């Protein structure tokens with residue numbers, strides 16, 4: 498079985514954007530691949546270094562969200578990044594293989610630095626600039642041959658591939674060259690029409706929301722501002738609710754036609770959407786209700802132990818190739 502690695506940043510409860518963009522895919526891929534799911538707390542600290550308690554609390558939250566969503570601990574290895582020190586050691590060795598200007602030119606890093614201008618003020622930290630190196634260590638520590646990525650993350654994986662090629666050419670073939678498995682970009686807009694759904698923005702539907710929460714949130718979503726009365730004609734192309742119907746409804750054409758003809762009221766349209774979102778979330782809620790925190794800890798403990806064994810084997814091979822295996826040498 499080929500191995501796949503995917504990561505979740507513990508920066509907040511997971512929302513439907515995470516589910517549609519990543520979790521749903523991983524749940525189906527775990528039947529096909531030896532799947533490693535990393536809770537990336539070290540990476541989360543690169544831009545949350547002032548909030549370590551919140552990162553820690555969210556590790557349990559995201560693990561609960563992931564398992565409720567169908568990540569099966571019998572099929573997937575769920576583990577905590579900071580408990581695998583081999584990743585940190587690999588990061589140090591790989592940092593010799595990447596120039597600072599290459600990191601600065603990485604399009605994903607450039608975009609993220611621009612988005613986090615408030616955090617970094619005029620100068621970005623060494624840890625954040627270097628996180629693509631740590632990501633290369635994450636992937637190669639487990640010799641993952643496949644990495645699911647969105648279109649916007651392809652440059653990140655390319656950076657890992659460059660590091661692997663350079664390592665193998667200098668020290669000899671030790672690392673598996675990972676391939677991208679491009680997953681369709683399902684970037685979910687916020688309910689307020691904002692391009693991004695986020696906890697701090699108050700515009701997200703969380704996997705842990707109750708059915709009532711979801712209905713309440715959907716009823717406050719932004720619609721076509723020109724459609725005020727039930728019989729007004731509307732324009733679904735400028736309506737956030739319709740954006741969500743694209744993700745949850747099959748009768749899109751009917752919805753759009755009825756909206757344009759003034760045969761569909763926004764209240765009913767939102768109720769229809771809330772029902773569909775709730776139908777999607779119901780199995781996740783049911784599973785969540787059966788899980789105890791002690792069970793989640795146990796799954797993380799077992800997964801982390803297994804992941805550490807694999808990472809240790811990789812590190813041994815890497816050090817052997819770099820002639821750093823002092824007391825093992827003949």
Ligand code: SF4
Nearest residue numbers: 731736738756763766
């Ligand atoms: S009827 Fe539906 S699609 Fe049309 S504007 Fe209202 S909420 Fe949006």
